Amino acid sequence: xxxxxxxxxxxxxxxxxxxxxxxxxxxxxxxxxxxxxxxxxxxxxxxxxxxxxxxxxxxxxxxxxxxxxxxxxxxxxxxxxxxxxxxxxxxxxxxxxxxxxxxxxxxxxxxxxxxxxxxxxxxxxxxxxxxxxxxxxxxxxxxxxxxxxxxxxxxxxxxxxxxxxxxxxxxxxxxxxxxxxxxxxxxxxxxxxxxxxxxxxxxxxxxxxxxxxxxxxxxxxxxxxxxxxxxxxxxxxxxxxxxxxxxxxxxxxxxxxxxxxxxxxxxxxxxxxxxxxxxxxxxxxxxxxxxxxxxxxxxxxxxxxxxxxxxxxxxxxxxxxxxxxxxxxxxxxxxxxxxxxxxxxxxxxxxxxxxxxxxxxxxxxxxxxxxxxxxxxxxxxxxxxxxxxxxxxxxxxxxxxxxxxxxxxxxxxxxxxxxxxxxxxxxxxxxxxxxxxxxxxxxxxxxxxxxxxxxxxxxxxxxxxxxxxxxxxxxxxxxxxxxxxxxxxxxxxxxxxxxxxxxxx
Numbered sequence: 001x002x003x004x005x006x007x008x009x010x011x012x013x014x015x016x017x018x019x020x021x022x023x024x025x026x027x028x029x030x031x032x033x034x035x036x037x038x039x040x041x042x043x044x045x046x047x048x049x050x051x052x053x054x055x056x057x058x059x060x061x062x063x064x065x066x067x068x069x070x071x072x073x074x075x076x077x078x079x080x081x082x083x084x085x086x087x088x089x090x091x092x093x094x095x096x097x098x099x100x101x102x103x104x105x106x107x108x109x110x111x112x113x114x115x116x117x118x119x120x121x122x123x124x125x126x127x128x129x130x131x132x133x134x135x136x137x138x139x140x141x142x143x144x145x146x147x148x149x150x151x152x153x154x155x156x157x158x159x160x161x162x163x164x165x166x167x168x169x170x171x172x173x174x175x176x177x178x179x180x181x182x183x184x185x186x187x188x189x190x191x192x193x194x195x196x197x198x199x200x201x202x203x204x205x206x207x208x209x210x211x212x213x214x215x216x217x218x219x220x221x222x223x224x225x226x227x228x229x230x231x232x233x234x235x236x237x238x239x240x241x242x243x244x245x246x247x248x249x250x251x252x253x254x255x256x257x258x259x260x261x262x263x264x265x266x267x268x269x270x271x272x273x274x275x276x277x278x279x280x281x282x283x284x285x286x287x288x289x290x291x292x293x294x295x296x297x298x299x300x301x302x303x304x305x306x307x308x309x310x311x312x313x314x315x316x317x318x319x320x321x322x323x324x325x326x327x328x329x330x331x332x333x334x335x336x337x338x339x340x341x342x343x344x345x346x347x348x349x350x351x352x353x354x355x356x357x358x359x360x361x362x363x364x365x366x367x368x369x370x371x372x373x374x375x376x377x378x379x380x381x382x383x384x385x386x387x388x389x390x391x392x393x394x395x396x397x398x399x400x401x402x403x404x405x406x407x408x409x410x411x412x413x414x415x416x417x418x419x420x421x422x423x424x425x426x427x428x429x430x431x432x433x434x435x436x437x438x439x440x441x442x443x444x445x446x447x448x449x450x451x452x453x454x455x456x457x458x459x460x461x462x463x464x465x466x467x468x469x470x471x472x473x474x475x476x477x478x479x480x481x482x483x484x485x486x487x488x489x490x491x492x493x494x495x496x497x498x499x500x501x502x503x504x505x
Contacts, residue, residue: 037166038261039325041182044173047254047329053182054257055250056124058241060183063108064132065234067100069093069220070227072143077226077358079147083205086144091209092216094137101133120179127183134190141197144205153200157193165189225363229354232370236377236408240401243381248389248397256398258326259336263314263344296356296420297429300349305486307348308436309476314341316447316472320465332395339402346406346413353416353424365419373412380404435485443476 042050071093079086108129112122142154168185172178201207241260245253314321318337322330357366381404388400417424425433450468480486 037169038264041169042254042258042261042326042330045179045254047251047258049179049254050257051245051250051252051254052121052124052179055241055245055253056121056128056179056183057186058238059245060108060125060128060132062235062238062242063104064101064129064136065231065238066104067097067133067136068139068227068230068234069097070223070225070230071219072139073226073230073358074219074223075140075143076147079144083148086205087207088212088215089219090140090144090205090207092212093140093219094209095211096216097133097136101136105129105133123180124183127180127187131183131187131190134187134194138190138193138197141194141201144201144207145197148204154197157196157200160196161189161193164192225367226358228367229363229370232367232374235374236370236405239374239378240381240405243378244385244397244401247382247385252389252395252397255330255333255395256336256401258322258330259333259340259398259402262318262321262325262337263340292356292359293423296352296424297426299355300352300424301429301432303348303352304345304433304436305480307345308440309473309480311341311344312440312443312476313469313473316444317465317469320462320469323462324466332393333398335392335395336398336402339399339406343406343409346409350409350413350416353413353420356424357416357419362419366416369412369415369419372415373408376411377404377408380407432485435483436480439476439479439483439485442479443472446475447472 041053045053075086105126108125109122112125117125145154165185165188168188169182172181172185241253241256244256315338318334318341322334322337326333354366354370357363381401384400384404385397388403389396392399447468450471481488
């Protein structure tokens with residue numbers, strides 16, 4: 001009889017790296033399509049019409065976070081170590097979501113009509129809302145597959161869904177410039193993905209559609225802190241657009257939407273943290289707190305080694321990126337993009353800290369902190385937009401919202417890291433973070449020194465800006481290796497080991 005497999009933090013980490021690479025490749029595929037649409041759409045529609053689409057997408061998503069119930073985080077926390085548990089509650093959650101979704105569709109329509117939104121806005125929002133019905137269930141299906149380690153199908157479907165979405169938008173606009181097309185394409189893509197994910201999930205887990213009120217009550221109670229955290233996160237990402245639309249105008253929403261579309265590049269790793277890190281930390285925590293803390297520290301190092309350069313290049317190259325991607329009509333988006341680009345290092349730190357605190361049974365602390373951050377962000381938006389908007393002029397409302405976002409993110413991140421204390425960092429990670437900070441400061445100084453030198457070449461402003469950013473990127477790459485802020489050999493070696501173990505398996 002074969003001996004049972006021995007699981008260690010290192011072997012689990014290798015599995016997590018392989019899954020991260022698979023899902024990461026699918027993310028690159030989805031971003032290739034999504035960026036092709038999200039970066040072309042603003043230029044094609046113009047700031048005002050794009051503002052309508054951006055408002056519709058964010059308004060619908062902000063409402064439908066209510067149907068998430070925090071189940072996805074609960075799944076990633078519990079299912080990796082007891083897969084059959086999903087059968088006890090999935091059917092009840094699914095049926096409850098159907099009822100809640102029908103009610104939300106009616107509420108959304110009522111709110112838009114009562115506030116005097118026109119027919120185009122109403123129809124576009126409702127199309128996105130229908131897509132959110134599928135999107136919410138898709139997240140739970142995917143969470144179960146991630147937790148069970150079956151990620152191949154999810155990786156493929158991520159790309160397929162984005163292709164359907166992109167093709168739907170293109171075909172729709174060929175038959176007329178109707179803004180509703182973007183929402184219809186989103187709903188169609190998520191519907192296709194829902195059918196495929198339901199089939200894939202049931203190949204590994206039965207998931208009967210059975211009403212089990214006792215199991216539902218137990219899971220909903222356990223998921224409540226996760227739900228409040230998810231609610232906070234979604235409102236933090238979505239509510240600013242709604243406030244800008246109500247306090248300013250659709251054009252400001254369009255400029256701010258262009259900035260957030262580009263800034264979203266820095267959040268490319270966000271899904272991987274939830275998909276991979278939480279199941280990995282669950283297995284590590286089952287072997288003891290010290291194993292969990294090792295995963296936390298190394299995860300912070302790896303994630304920040306990628307987040308720092310992306311955020312830095314977005315900040316330094318905001319003027320170049322906005323001009324090249326969207327044209328002069330979107331130049332008012334530059335201040336918001338510069339401000340938002342600095343937020344994502346904080347976001348990644350907060351996400352890793354949240355994952356660890358959840359495993360340390362500090363979920364309610366995370367909930368209180370994140371809810372407080374959202375309240376602060378909403379309050380700052382309401383106060384700053386009427387003040388900064390008129391003072392700055394075009395793009396002022398977006399800048400005010402970006403300032404509100406980054407302020408609340410600083411408060412949240414500091415509070416979460418304070419709860420972990422010295423558990424989040426050791427001498428090695430502190431040393432590397434300090435070296436990275438020095439490199440960031442050096443590159444900023446190089447960039448400022450390059451501005452007059454590059455302009456003196458007499459080139460086109462955009463070409464000169466692109467040259468400046470390219471030199472910044474090369475400077476960062478060289479300095480981060482020379483200073484030891486990034487151990488390139490260690491990173492490559494770990495990835496090779498993960499691939500080698502996969503081949504051996």
